[in-house]
Amino acid sequence: MTSIFKQFIRHKRTRHIVIIFALLVFILFMIWTSAFIGSMNNFVKGKDYFNNQQYIKAITFFDRSIHWYTPFNPFIEKSAEYLWKISEQAEQINDDQLSMIAIETIRNSLYSSRGLYSPGVTWIKRCDDKIQNIIKNQNEEIFKVKDEFESQDKIIKQVIIYNDPNIFWTIVLEIGLLGWISAILGFIFFYLKPCSKTDKYKHIYLFWILLICISYSLWIIGMIKA
């Protein structure tokens, strides 16, 4: 095994691939570690404030902890749990505003961490249900006095309007755009090469032109569908 690896890195090109790959892994690990430490530190601060019953400050730091989202990070879940706890405690003392802030914080911070996948989908669903309940309760109070129940429905409906780009087509359009730029660069360096104006290279030009057309089409289709 060791000798295969040695043979592999003996060649200049493969050695470069290994170095680049190792660098990428190292950079990703550093980013992950930095975000993880950020999340952990903010969680610890949030917990301190929670224990001192300074709930707004605690919310701020649990919020930051979730914003430092990293995969496999236990502090995301823990921060969400503490925020939920704050919301429940606030409900018990009829502080609807604090309850709403804590719940919204879980929802917002998890939404901010969306990328190729959405973390905390279950949490978001729980939060949506709870927010709707708070809104309903508060509106009943407002509109009991004003006697305008129609508007109540309108407000609740606004909560469930979503308009996210489609992940699959977003990836397609990204591949299309980057592919198109790369294909044009390839075309420039192969087609415009001074010594390449012979029939021998014809299939290479066709390859680049075809690649430009395909990737551009992918990009356009991706944008329409995303």
Next chain:
Amino acid sequence: MSLCLILGTVWIVYSIIFKITSSIVSSIFGAFTLAFTPLLWLQTVSAEVYPLHTFFVALLIRILISWDENRDIRYLALFAFIAGLSFLNHLQTIMLAPSVLFFLIVSDRKGFLNLKTSIILSILFLVALTVYTYLPIRTNAGAAIHWGDPYNLKNFFNVVSGSHHRSEYVFDLTIMEYMVRAKEAFMVVVKQFWVVSLFGIWGLIKFPLLRWKIFYLGIIVFDFFYTIFLNTVKIEITPFNLPTLIVIAILAGLGVSDLLKRCKENFLKSNARLYKISNIACCVVPVIFITSNYNICNQSRNYIAYEHALNTFRTINIGGTVIIGADNNLFPITYTRIIERMREDVTLYDTYNLFFRMPYMADNGVALDLAEKGDDLMAILTKKIIEEKILQGVYFSLLNPYLVSLPDGYTLIPYGVLSGVVNDRIDINQKKRIQVWNYYATESLEDTFVRDYMNREITANYHLNKGQHLIMLGGIEPGLRRLKLASEIGFNDDIIHTHLSLIFSDFGFFDEAKAELEKCLIYCQDLAGVYNNWGYYYSRRGEFDKAIDIIKKAIEIDPDNTLYYNNLGSILLQAGKKDEAIKIFRKSLSIKSDQEDIKKTLKENDITTEDGE
């Protein structure tokens, strides 16, 4: 992404200097000094177009150097394509054109002006520009943000050419104002490099090829032209000088290389140690930049924009409506609503009609059968919103709420960091109004790190609102402390000083009001507005003659502004000069007839208007 692009820029600048000088020390000196200038360093922690712009500028210069080395048309083709892509990112790329065209024509006129080459380059440039097709496609696909609605040819052209947003602030200042901008722009550049600029000048002098000298000088000159004349946004806000910084860094690297060579020639034989020390000293210079600029650029505790958005939403009732003005309010709220889906029960409208469209407006920005020619469209739309939504609460998120035009019977009151609309039919929950401050996120707002202009404005506005709130509750001392802190933080902010001068005048703190008005004279461009506020200050003091005189000055400067006439009329009434007041009010109505409050004032004083009302 910003960090990666700035790292890319620094690496390219390093490679440019190394290509020209073959000196590692000079390359480190130029590239790393550039990396730690505050203007570029701050770009690594901001979500803006400038990191990509600087990357493209550095890359274009690097490609041009490669072309000049071997005159391979592929580099020129690559240049045309990358220039096209750069143009998509920022129109400022066009400012490179004069220098580049000059350089190409002087270097290889035949080759460059050859028909085949011209066609290839033009095609590649245009091919890059086809990326603009994303504008109509994504607009039609319902993207959350589609600035300028580029789904038809006219709007598309307006967005692409920049006329959609740029027409308002190009070539519309006086000569004096341009001179002040020129001085500011120059000082921004000097403050980035300080003494290192001298190495840049030396590098320019010692550059062996004249066409390259002119090329670099051209970039600097046209960059300044763009910064000064093609924009009126505060220079502190917009880092248009970044291409100049790149050029100075390259030239500084060349200057140092030349000096080191001279050092080597003179000292190497007699004192090799001295030569080594000078090499080390060159590598240490960037470290000085790191240590001296770290505090400015360390924004790790800066959550101000986010906290501002949080606090805005925490102020609003369930199902409430907020009308947003000013970039500082709009962009944080846009992020939190679109990305984080914050408070989806709240209805948002922005006065620019960009992201959260005002109701009753068509997509092209035209109001639907609401306004007649000459009517104040925003006032009509605001009235409609207030009348329909007042039950759930209507708020304004503005830096200058005193300029809002409200329908009859409604007033604006400070409500946390916002202003709330009230009328006599709506009960204000005073307890909630007071308690709203307890729910705010204030970690960054109360922190003491170095802030840029926009962050200072939000922070100062927060302290201003809090101070106002404390004074209204009877906390004179802490309230005054907050207001003074707001003035200190927003030291060069005309909006903050204007707002403070009015608040101080309202509360009767006349010394403080005067101090703020004096600052307004320094920082406000709208002199008529400042005179108007001086008038208000004198009227609050009961010095009506002074008030009348100074508002007349405001009218002299801006004779079509009805606000000044109305204020003058009111002061004249207070001073007991009823006849003069009538004249002034009539003059105001002759400029703008739909002013119900003025007609009402005249009616209350038993005066009929010219149209018999």
